[in-house]
Every structure is written in structure tokens, then in C-alpha cells.
Amino acid sequence: MHETTTRTTPFFNRQTLHLRPDPARVVLRPFEPAPEPRALNRIDKSRACRIFERILALDETGVETLLAATLANFKGRHRNLLDIFDRRATEMSGAFACDPSLSEARHQLIGAYFLNEYSFEAAALFNPSIVPHPDQLGTTGGRFILSARAVGEGHISSLTFRTGNVAADGTVTIDAPERLASVPEITARVGDRVELAFDPASEITERVIFPITEHQANGIEDARFVAFQDKGKTTYYATYTAYSGQAIRSELFETEDFVSFRMAALKGVGARNKGMALFPRKIGGRYAMIARHDNENLYLIYSDNLHEWGPGQPILQPAHAWEFIQIGNCGSPIELDEGWLLFTHGVGPVRHYSIGAVLLDKEDPSKVIGRSRQPLIQPAASEREGYVPNVVYTCGAMQLEGRIVLPYAISDTFSTFATVETAALLELLKS
Template identity: 65%
Template sequence: MSQATFLNRQALFLRPDSSRVVVRPFKPATEPRDLNPTDKTRANHIVDRVLALDLETAEILLADVLENFDGRHRNLLATFESRAAEMEDAFAPHANFTKTQRQLVGAYFLNEYSFEASALFNPSIVSHPDQSGLDKGSRRFVLSLRAVGEGHVSSLTFRTGVIAADGSVDIDPTVRLASTPLVTARTSVPAGEQVDVSFDPQQSISERVIFPITPAQSNGIEDARFVEFEDNGKKTFYATYTAYNGTGIRSELLETKDFLTFRMGPLAGTVARNKGMGLFPRKIDGRYAMIGRQDSENLYLIYSDDLYTWNGGQLILGPKFPWEFVQMGNCGSPIELDEGWLLLTHGVGAVRKYAIGAALLDKNDPSKVLARSREPLVRPEPSEREGYVPNVVYTCGAMRHNGHIILPYAICDTFSNFSSIKISDLLKTLDG
């Protein structure tokens, strides 16, 4: 069966929007230090210049800044105050300064960042925590996306929408404003630093942007694979993602119950040095389970008694067919079907062409591969081959809805789209 026969591309293109911006701390570049080490830093110099303004000039200047930027952000004065609070060392030499001067200093140490100017890709989909007020057979969802802006820094952003009973998808309008969360706690853990963050409940989910917070994430929060995890009747949304600091990577875990407050922290163990880990949506025989790639080629099944520590693993899938000869990887968490665990995979073939396939794992023993894709389910169409990274289709997680798999996927690491596949048709394509 060809993909044109059973793959329903829905043409819901989610493209990057450079007009959506957040404010981020601005740190002046340091000059070569050939001066006395007791001399003032550039930050001190900037603060000196602002505080040297007479009060009337400072008030006029602050009003001008607000007129230029206030409609682009929420609570901008509070943001200026918060940034000024981080500049206490630069304020130290000055005995007296007004609230206006303090806010103006905060403004000088911020910059706007167009967080999705370059790309909006590698989506993952889960059920929304609120399923009220829907038509029969419909489901509300949360879609996570990797957003990339200036300097190729990745952050995590969200959309919401509704899947109808027949599998058709509708995306809610995206709000223009974007905001980063408040960091409410920082905790040292054995593998690094754990952070808790929260958003204002008044903010739409599509307004919420999780930008890199810790040094390990400084160059990107990449490819979050969300899963709705159930344990003893309690549901938690987890996402494994790659933290990138510019030179090295590690796997980290995000958790939330409401997409309003989040906890983020590093995973420990030998497996956490790799990327692309996908958590099963429930325990198997009382243990947590992951699918991950440890050697740049093959997929492994990994068990742990501890959600945060992962070691070892059993090889279960490797390149077999031409479209995956270069490497394989998982495309999100396994999806539970009556027939077994449906694992979406990606393969890389000739001329580094990415495609999406699938495998069916035994429900009781996922190390047993029951069937797999001989040919890809999704491959780049002629209209989907051009972009930042040509010849790529990729997803970080699909969702079962009634008799369909709802598959959001990225095109050429640039923008995202949706497809749906009937489960019965998909299973017919698996053999291998």
C-alpha cells in the first residue's frame, strides 16, 4: 500500500513567525582586559551613564522606551525591575538612585529575541489536560514545537487544537505575545541543576515559551518528546529532550501536570549522554522503560527502577532496509495499541534523506519486534524537500485518537504539518 493511499496530509502548516519575540537578558561583550583588574566593567560603565542623567531626562527616556516596546510584551516595567535586581553589583557604587533610574538600567540590559524566526519544527502531541466542552468523539491536544531563532538557539513553544471524531485536526489561533516563565526554584541534583518554572495562568498556552535556563541548556532545548504517563491512576506529562550547551549534549526530563508549572532536570546514567530517548506511557512489569539510541545507529530498550537514572539497554532494532541504512532513531514515545506497542522510527538513507517508519513491539515484552516498516510511512514529497535542512521529515511524537494515528511532523527542519493514518491501514504495511 503506497503512502498516498493511506496517509492523509492535512495542510495545516505551522511556519516560523519572526514577529513573536521575548525579552532576554543582555550581557555586554567583555573587552580584552589590559586594564587594572580593579577597573570598572562595561556593565558598570553603562550603569554610570544612565545614573548620570538628570531625573527629568531619565523619565522622558523611560517613557520613550515604553512607548516603543510596551505593546510587544506583558508587564514590561516589572521585567525592567526584575532585570535591575540582577544588576546589584553594578548599582553598588551608587548610594542613591530613583525607581525610574533603576527601571531604565534594567531596560539597557535586555534585548528582544525572535525565538522562532528561523524554524518551527520537530513537533510532539499529547492530550490537553482539559477535555471539557468538546463534541462527542473529539479531543483537545497540546502540541509542543522546537523553535529556533538567532544563533540557532532552540526553545520550547506550544500550540493547542482539537481533533474531530474522524481524525481531522483544527489548530487554535496563536496569540501574538510571547512570554518566558518565572524561575521559582533551583535545586542541585547529582547530575546537575534542577529548575522549577511557572507561567501566569492568564497567558494562553501558545504564549508560553521555555527558553534555555541552565548552563547545560544554554544553546538549546531540543526535540522534546512528550508523553502522557499514567501510574496508579495519576497522570503526568513528561518530555525527554536534549540539552545543548554549544559543545556537548545530555538528555534531560521535563514534567508537568498542567502546562502551567514545569520541572526540568538532567537524567543520570550512561544512557543520558545520548539524545532521542522516548519514555513508555506506563511502567512495564513495575519498571520504567525507554527507547533510545546509544551508538548513533541502533535502537535499544532500556529499563530503570528510577525515572531519573538510566543505564545499559538491549539492542532491539537496527538498520535493515535501504531507507534506514545510515541510521535509525525513535520518533517519540511508543503508542499502546491492542496489537502491541507502535514505535514510530526515523531512518536516514542515501544523500541523507530522512523518512518516518514504524515497528510493532510485543506488549508484554517490548524487546520482541513483531513487525516493522519495509518502506517508509512518510517520506519527503517533492513539495517538502526544500528548507533549512533539505530532504527531511521528522516527528517527536504522535497520538492515537479513535482509529487513527495523528502524526504532526516537521519538514526540512523549517516548518510543521499534520497527517493522520488509519491504524488498520498502518498495521497492514508492517512486516519485515
């Protein structure tokens, strides 16, 4: 369990709940042997085929013994290991020069040789966003789903989840995640649109969305989830950054149940940079987005197509010393009676990140009616060290019964929470 006492700052109540990376949590990922240089007077066979032929050379007793030892070695680390081995062997069948009739055990052993474990959150667990849990039955406060960016070896980012609750007094608790973790199956792929599905029997904290496409090869970064309301239906969308290792592009997740997901690229001038955030409902019959496609300022964009975004109009520019380098959004706007509450981040001297907020007009969000002159949250003296020093950052907050619940990351390493009374925050912004 996590500590849940709070300490009071001049404005936000920072909770001493720290969500840290756990290197013991692993998923199975495809292993594809790198080809070796062509050798003189040597038959040019791929490494995969050579491994395959070595397994074929084993007698059946040796196959069964080795498979049993592999299962014993990885017992308790993954669910349905034999099914995973089977699927991987089927995926690799196209790499083999021949396809003899194989026993079930030999087929599974082949799959085992072309997998490896990956500790997906060994280095960091940060940049969280938060949405109400679709199942609120039996809760006394506010149940939520937290998404977080997990980073492992090679600085590869994936998406993972936690669940938790906000008590009536504002205390935040996080449920212990499942020990096991798994990646989804790809159920459809059409162009740059991909559909994914997890085992419905799995817990949400087991589910990890790892890079799938070439555009995502080095990471799925900074998902900004929002519970989008349209005609009485709730759909959870998340804008995120796909990083290939050389280039970035904005993409979109879509899910109704956090079991099945659809992902697709976002297009247009407004989608050519990081940090897009979707409003939680249509405005004037159109989708609305906050974006920063010029690396410096925030824009309001309307669109009739969820996947196409034009240039929009600038609504916020750096104005205070703590945001002179650039500003950006910190998740989707929160709808209040008084307007749209948008958390922002600012970058100041020595790339020091801080979190602020603005209030946008309810009917016309291009109008800024309130803005924080000073940072609301800055890295505390004890929280400045980490993978990227001097950074506080969030990908989304949630309002619950007159209180804002704000998860945020510390120095790109771990995550924590703060809460603030909505009325007090609005008073500050309006003043």
C-alpha cells in the same frame, strides 16, 4: 486560520495545514555587555558599570522621560514591561560597584538597558510532539497540545506550544497563537535541577522555555512529550536534548499543568545520546525507555529511577536501505490493544530521512512483532527544500478514536500533519 483540507497519499492522509515560523513573536532576554580589552591609562571598569553610571548621571526628569519613551516604543509587544524591567535590574545589582538609593523609575530604566528582544522562532518551527490536552471540556473531537522546537538567530533552540483540535472526520485545526510571548521565572535551582513557573493567567501559546543552564546554552532540542499514567494520575514528561554549543546531554521535563515545569539531567549509559522516549506507563512496575546510545540502533531500557538509565538491550537495528545509516525513535510508544506502536526514523543515501514504524509486543516490548519494510512518509518533491533538506521528522504522535494523528517537520523548517487509520497501519505492519 490555517487550511484544513487533505490530500491522500497511498497510505497517509497528509493535511495541507502548515505551521510556519513567525519572526514577529519575540521574548525579552537578558543582555549582558561583553567586556572590552583593558586600555592603557584607563580605569578598568566593566561595561555594565559604565552603563549604570551613565544612567545615574541623568536627572530625574530625564529618567522619567526616557522610561516613558521606552514604554511607548515597546507598547503592545510584551506584558507587564515594568515588572520585567524591575526584575532585570535586581538581577544586575551584583554587577554594580555601588548601590545608591534609586527611584522606582530609575531602577526600571536600568533594567530596560540590560534586556533585548529575541525572535525565538524567526528561522524554524519544527520537530513537533503531541499529547491530549488536559482540558477536554466543550470539545467535539480531540483537543491537544503541540510542542515544537523553535529556532531563532544564532541557531538557538527553545520550546514553544500550540493548541488544536482533531474533528471526528480526522481534520486537524490549529488555534492561532497569542501574539505576545514570555519566558518563565526560575522558582528554584538545586544542582542541575531547575523549577520554572509561568504566569497562570497566560495562555499556553504564550509560554516559551528558553535555554537556562550552561548545558542548554545553544538549545533545548526535540522534546518528546508523553502523557504518563501512574495510579490514576497523569504527569506530562518530555525527554529532550540540551546542547551547550560543544556537547549534548539528555534531560527531562516534568509538568502536570503546563504552567509549572521541573527540569533535570538524565544519567547513565543509556542517556548519553539523543532521542530518548519514555513509555506512557510503567511495565512490570518499572519505567521503560527507548534509547539510542550507540548512534545507530534502538535499545529497550528498564529502570526503577526515572533519572538513571543503564545500557538496556538492543531491539532494532538498521535493516532496510532507507535506514542503513541509522535509525531512531520518533516519540514515545503508543499503547494499543495489539501492542506498542513505535514510530521510527531512518537515514539513507545522502542523509535522506524517512519515517517508519514498528509494533512491539504488549507484555514484552523487546519482541518486535511487526515492522514497515518501506518508509511510511518521505519528503515530498515540493517539501525537500529548507534549513536541512531531505528530512521528515517527528517527536511524537497520538491515537484518537481509531486514528493516529502524526505531526511532523519538513526539512527542519516548518511542521505539518498526517493522519492514518490505526487498523490499516497495524495490517501493514503485521503483513
